[in-house]
Amino acid sequence: xxxxxxxxxxTLIGDPARIAILAALAEGHALPAxxxxxxxxxxxxxxxxxxxxxxxxxxxxxxxxxxxxxxRLAGPRVAAVLEAMAQLAPATPVRSLRSVRAGKTLTEARTxxxxxxxxxxxxxxxxxxxxGALRLIDDRDHExxxxxxxxxxxxxVDPHPLDRTRRVFARSCVDWTGRRPxxxxxxxxxxxxxxxxxxxxxxxxxxxxxxxPDYDRRLDAWLSAP
Amino acid sequence: xxxxxxxxxxTLIGDPARIAILAALAEGHALPAxxxxxxxxxxxxxxxxxxxxxxxxxxxxxxxxxxxxxxRLAGPRVAAVLEAMAQLAPATPVRSLRSVRAGKTLTEARTxxxxxxxxxxxxxxxxxxxxGALRLIDDRDHExxxxxxxxxxxxxVDPHPLDRTRRVFARSCVDWTGRRPxxxxxxxxxxxxxxxxxxxxxxxxxxxxxxxPDYDRRLDAWLSAP
DNA sequence: CGAACGCTTTGGTCCGGACCCAACTGTCGA
DNA sequence: TCGACAGTTGGGTCCGGACCAAAGCGTTCG
Numbered sequence: 001x002x003x004x005x006x007x008x009x010x011t012l013i014g015d016p017a018r019i020a021i022l023a024a025l026a027e028g029h030a031l032p033a034x035x036x037x038x039x040x041x042x043x044x045x046x047x048x049x050x051x052x053x054x055x056x057x058x059x060x061x062x063x064x065x066x067x068x069x070x071x072r073l074a075g076p077r078v079a080a081v082l083e084a085m086a087q088l089a090p091a092t093p094v095r096s097l098r099s100v101r102a103g104k105t106l107t108e109a110r111t112x113x114x115x116x117x118x119x120x121x122x123x124x125x126x127x128x129x130x131x132g133a134l135r136l137i138d139d140r141d142h143e144x145x146x147x148x149x150x151x152x153x154x155x156x157v158d159p160h161p162l163d164r165t166r167r168v169f170a171r172s173c174v175d176w177t178g179r180r181p182x183x184x185x186x187x188x189x190x191x192x193x194x195x196x197x198x199x200x201x202x203x204x205x206x207x208x209x210x211x212x213p214d215y216d217r218r219l220d221a222w223l224s225a226p
Numbered sequence: 227x228x229x230x231x232x233x234x235x236x237t238l239i240g241d242p243a244r245i246a247i248l249a250a251l252a253e254g255h256a257l258p259a260x261x262x263x264x265x266x267x268x269x270x271x272x273x274x275x276x277x278x279x280x281x282x283x284x285x286x287x288x289x290x291x292x293x294x295x296x297x298r299l300a301g302p303r304v305a306a307v308l309e310a311m312a313q314l315a316p317a318t319p320v321r322s323l324r325s326v327r328a329g330k331t332l333t334e335a336r337t338x339x340x341x342x343x344x345x346x347x348x349x350x351x352x353x354x355x356x357x358g359a360l361r362l363i364d365d366r367d368h369e370x371x372x373x374x375x376x377x378x379x380x381x382x383v384d385p386h387p388l389d390r391t392r393r394v395f396a397r398s399c400v401d402w403t404g405r406r407p408x409x410x411x412x413x414x415x416x417x418x419x420x421x422x423x424x425x426x427x428x429x430x431x432x433x434x435x436x437x438x439p440d441y442d443r444r445l446d447a448w449l450s451a452p
Numbered sequence: 453c454g455a456a457c458g459c460t461t462t463g464g465t466c467c468g469g470a471c472c473c474a475a476c477t478g479t480c481g482a
Numbered sequence: 483t484c485g486a487c488a489g490t491t492g493g494g495t496c497c498g499g500a501c502c503a504a505a506g507c508g509t510t511c512g
Contacts, residue, residue: 006249006308007242009315014240015470016233023232033489043472048490050470059314067479067488081310082232088285088303089235241500259459269502274460276500293458293509 012057017042018050026082030063030070116192120211121182131223142170155222157194162186238283243268244276252308256289256296342418346437347408357449360396368396381448383420388412
């Protein structure tokens with residue numbers, strides 16, 4: 001069981017800057033190198049070195065995109081190690097009921113910067129595609145169909161100003177908590193903002209979101225609207 | 227979720243000698259400092275330093291006993307971290323069915339040096355105490371009652387030579403896999419040896435033991451013997 | 453009692469690797 | 483085409499901490 005050599009992995013993890021990077025990535029989303037350097041409190045050059053070692057060690061994967069290099073955890077097993085460590089980190093053996101509940105809320109629904117993520121985020125994207133409101137235009141970007149434009153208008157989001165912003169409109173965003181993508185960009189941000197306004201979602205502690213009891217019913221009603 | 231500071235824990239784990247010590251302790255039993263030094267391949271003085279840091283960090287607990295200092299993992303959460311790391315250590319994503327089965331066998335029954343441990347080891351001690359075959363003489367040492375001497379004789383173990391060895395007779399031995407103790411010492415070693423001879427147990431790969439299909443029935447029959 | 457043993461403490465050496473600076477490559481937007 | 487920006491590479495410094503030798507301390511056993 002423990003005949004494997006843990007030393008390389010242990011030394012890889014065992015550096016303050018690298019564990020800070022891993023912890024940041026454990027939040028779930030992919031982050032560019034500069035941001036990770038900032039969070040770890042080191043010079044970008046230093047972060048580059050650390051990231052290379054983490055990638056070589058198979059703990060992190062990179063996704064090059066223009067002049068950015070987005071990094072995320074290589075898989076749920078890496079996250080499992082970090083979670084096990086988090087369980088142990090402080091000498092506070094009992095986790096309060098409050099934090100346990102928050103943890104559950106977090107995988108259920110949460111914000112990723114400013115848009116809906118977690119299980120509900122994945123679900124929302126699925127439903128919008130299924131309802132024919134969204135259409136994939138390449139392997140990660142989406143656009144609203146005419147049906148979609150009508151639907152978001154119905155719920156109180158004006159699609160026109162969203163077209164004119166520089167921001168990405170609706171792009172797939174994957175994190176390790178769910179293996180499937182949710183949406184990032186101007187559209188999901190506006191939509192999430194509106195759903196909170198309408199009370200379908202409520203802000204909870206931190207990035208958590210509480211889902212209204214009749215959220216499912218409202219979502220069904222909305223997406224089946226003529 | 228990850229707002230805890232993982233750096234101290236990570237740097238504590240992230241040393242070749244210390245992870246070797248932890249991996250050795252993850253096997254389950256308590257080990258003296260010298261043995262850990264040998265396994266980690268460092269000088270005893272070096273091991274002492276590492277062990278102090280591990281104890282201070284709450285990953286390991288010591289149990290002083292004469293001129294020995296026995297160390298074991300501080301709890302199942304520490305073991306969980308090591309297990310999560312072991313899942314990740316080599317780039318061998320698939321664990322063979324064989325090793326999975328071995329893992330299960332190991333918690334069910336295994337040898338600890340030369341005596342029965344695992345769930346069946348705990349069970350055996352419980353049953354012997356319950357049957358009045360064993361009696362606690364202090365907080366960790368046991369002796370055979372007259373009933374017990376008769377019982378072990380019935381199963382084919384002669385208790386007399388066991389009294390004359392220098393070895394501890396029957397002492398509680400705790401590891402992290404089960405929170406309850408099993409027995410170490412001359413008696414359990416002889417008993418385990420005999421149960422293997424009788425086919426109640428069979429040696430499996432490594433320290434694993436396979437339990438015969440009719441083990442429970444035989445154990446019941448034996449301990450309820452007049 | 454004295455010797456052997458297990459372990460710790462102290463003291464001093466030394467090397468790996470973490471860090472930043474500065475220069476360079478590649479990308480984006482005007 | 484040019485400047486701003488993201489990130490990497492190479493070079494050089496420096497400090498933490500890993501290591502062992504030797505001495506010290508308590509335990510065990512003859």
